[in-house]
Amino acid sequence: MQAFVRTAEAQSFTAAAQRLGLSKSIVSQRVADLEARLGVRLINRTTRRLSLTEAGIGFLEGAERALVEAAEAEERATRHGTELRGMLRIAAPLSFALLHLQPAIFEFMAAHPSLEVHIDLDDRHLDLIGGGWDMALRIGRLPDSSLIARRLAPCHVVCCATQDYLDRHGAPARPEELEHHDCVLYSGSHRADSWSFLIDGEWVPVNVRGRLLTNNGDLILGAVLAGHGITILPSFLVGCLIAQGRLVRVLADWPTREEAIHAVYPPTRHLAARVRLFTEFLAERIGKEPYWDQGLGFRETTVGRGALP
Incomplete structure (x- = not known):
């Protein structure tokens, strides 16, 4: 079911395999096994693209809900432990990451020794869903999209x-x-x-x-x-x-x-504890008035905002 949902999100067996840490053939086989178990085709496969069948569209909503419920149950169980586990996958712009995200990540990893972090530094807006990222940091105006955003700082x-x-x-x-x-x-x-x-x-x-x-x-x-x-x-x-x-x-x-610095998340992915806690940690570390702005005397403007120069 997870292989199917990730493939549907990314519209690609290759991208789903990267997200799950499996080979493309294994992900493809797991989706085929699910289709065989249900007795219905969920994904139309062509050499150029994948698309959901009518049955696949109907099954996707229930499968996503089931995975969210499973993740929530797992999170409730792991709260009794003391460590965050799993992999945190982040996409972030280069300059901001080197100056401000880097020390934050090191501090967060020191507090959670069982956590793995995979971070990709790129000033371009990467495809979160296709690339399997848990979250990204975006600076400037956010384009209209289905991504969920949390404002971290001006x-x-x-x-x-x-x-x-x-x-x-x-x-x-x-x-x-x-x-x-x-x-x-x-x-x-x-x-x-x-x-x-x-x-x-x-x-x-x-x-x-x-x-x-x-x-x-x-x-x-x-x-x-x-x-x-x-x-x-x-x-x-x-x-x-x-x-x-x-x-x-x-x-x-x-x-x-x-403008603002935002943390953004894919809309259909359960916000795991490691993602939520790291976002809260980063927001607190930056502060309501970012530490790098202190003493600069910025004042709010009352006219509309636009893209960064």
Whole structure:
């Protein structure tokens, strides 16, 4: 039944096998055995794709419910023990994971020695269901989807540079003056050459230019620390550097867009104790005001929010 449900979720024997830690042939055989036991075909198989039959669609709901009930019973039983067990599979963006998720995972694993963790670092949004992930961390605007989301923390973006760069080129007094500066640009945004600021109560796109364009926040940060220009980056990357005096906020009186950091989960998968407890642990560790934002003086804006610059 589990082999069938995971295959139906992923629409792939291969992806279901990866999730279950089995070979593709074993998963395929288990689904075939289930069909033989029921006396009905549940999945149509072609060389290109899998699809549920009418009987499969009807059986899926009951099978999912049965697996959830079994997982809940198992969780109730294991609560009498002292350790979390099993594997926690997480997908997360690279820069955030290295700076903030890494120490959290190490601390959580130390508290639960029987827990295994599999984490994939990728700034792209991976297919949670097809890849068999228990959860993912997503930063910025969440697209409409069937995923379940829990907000963990705000995600502010900060315009910043080194004092050395500002001494050599001057600090912009208004956002519009950025067009006269070298800016280090993030190619992963919708418009790499346009940053949004709240000006006179409205979000205004400001054109920027620069000689370095990259899809990696750590590379942007390195370029800015080397004095190559002004950038706009999430506060989880630059907050501590500003507190240390290595970077200086630019245009602090002009709010930039705020989004959020979310934990997201597949909709049909039972939220196992290890997933729920790790999410709660991470939210508590970050805090209602993220530790990397303390002292930066962010204020809430009253106009609509949008995608991160």
